[in-house]
Structures are given as C-alpha cells and as structure tokens.
Amino acid sequence: MTESAITYVTDDMHKLKGVWIDERTSPPISMSDIRKWAIATYWPEQPPRIYWDEPYAEGTRWGGILAPPDFNPFAWPVERIARADIPQPRKTDGSRFTGMNGGQTDTYGAPMRSGDVITARSRLSDWHERDGRLGWTLYTTTEIEWRNQNDEHVKTRMSIGIRY
C-alpha cells in the first residue's frame, strides 16, 4: 500500500494540532513525597542528601531540598477526573490500534521544591506515518509543558506515541 492510499490521521488531529488542552494542576509537593520518590528510585541504596537532608541542602547552591527531575507531582490525585484527550487517530476499518510508548525528550528548567504547585498542559505537536515492521504506523509527538506557581518553566516533554 502506498503512503498516499492510507492514513490514520483524523480531522480532529488537524484541527487541534498545536492547540494547548488538558490543563491540570498538581497538589502542593511535600518534602515527604520527594523523600519517598528518591528512596524508591534509588532502592536499595540511599538516595542523595539533596533530596532528604534539609540542613545539608540549605548549604548547597540550591538553598534547600529539591525533587529529582523525574519526580511526578501529579501522582495520586484524590479525584480521578477524566482528562481531555489529545485528539486520537482512527483506523478506517474500525479495528483497534496497538499502541506503544516510543519514548520522550525531557528538557528541564527550574527544579521542583517542597511547596511547589505544578500546572501542566498538553498539545498535539506533530505526526508522521510510514510503512514499518509492524505495518502502517503512525508516530505522534505530544508536547507536555509544566510550569510552577511562579510561572517558571519546569519541564517540557516531547512524547512519542506509536500506533499500528
């Protein structure tokens, strides 16, 4: 099948390309959240003191405890509110996609700290299709931006979704 004969891209994807949606706000980050995250990801070894030792962290150039860059402040919401979806592709024959997480590029700005409240938003950034090893495959790039309560950039994630 030629590239021009098939596409999984929908009109909704075209309409919402580049449009920020799905804004959400985290609960305030606590020092205990940070400590537990660091313990879990360094297990069974002790995590660095910047993540749990306040007097030590105050003596660093950061002036206090930081969260690890990969810390997720959106874990454990009290209410499981359905999120506004990035527009989804559709197979013309009605069959379901197999989806995979293709990976990501994360660019970090201001570090997260105890007390921070993070606001996230997402947009469908781009896509391309090609005939791959698993058949016709759609690669979508979703941009997810995090900012803190001072409107400082915290993280941008460019996330690759794979559907075939």
Place this chain on the structure above:
Amino acid sequence: MSIKFSEIEIGDSLPHWSRRTSFAEWNRYAAVNDEFVPFHMDDEAGRRAGNEQGAFGMGNLRYAYIVNALHTWIGDEARIHEVACQYRAINQKDDVLTVTGTVTDKKTEEGEQRVYLDINVVTDDDQSTCPGHAVVALA
C-alpha cells in the same frame, strides 16, 4: 561525587551505575508513581500482555535510573538539562540494568557549562533497552 568541566573529555564514560530489579523495586516505584499496571505487578498479566516470562519492569523506572546515574556523576551542585530516550525493549525480573553513557561534546551555552552524552540502559546480556542522549549543566 562531582566532576569538573575542564577535566571532561569527549569519549569519557559514565561511572558504573546499575541495579538488579524485580518486584521489590517495581512495587516501590508503583507506590510513589501511582503506577499499578497489572503487567508490572502480576506474572499472569505479564503473560497475557505477550511476555512469556511474566511481569516486566517499568520504562519509567529505567528512565529514573538514567537520571540517577547522571546525578551521581555530576553531583548535587550541577543539574540535568535534558534527557531523551526511546523505549526499545522491556526488562525482566532480576535483570541487572546498567546505565551507560559516553561524552559526545562539551560547550558553554546560555551561560552554562554543558556536557552532551549518548546514554542507554543495558541488561546483563548486553541488550539495549533505552538508547538516547542527555545534557548536563555543571555548576
């Protein structure tokens, strides 16, 4: 541990950083990241998802291992500017995962001394699971 920009050379390797991972690590990560996906928690669910060996590890935890290996190398005063990886393969119970990294460039950008690396997470049978790149900014 921390490093000096002036002492880094292209071709340098990240110091060894590895973890043997299984349910003890995965369940702790699930608990903090709220990531209770059946195929990471249960062998039958893992087999239903197509992995004959049962439950398998989280890509997010491998990503955390990359971050941790970089942090261990650069120390508390530096920062990680960028991490990119592709999830190419899964990891099994009791795999020893090693974060690898090779310096590809170093330059001063936006007032920071930045070091570029190719990175990966490899299993004990040398299977590549997470190739990508990283940029760290030294203090």
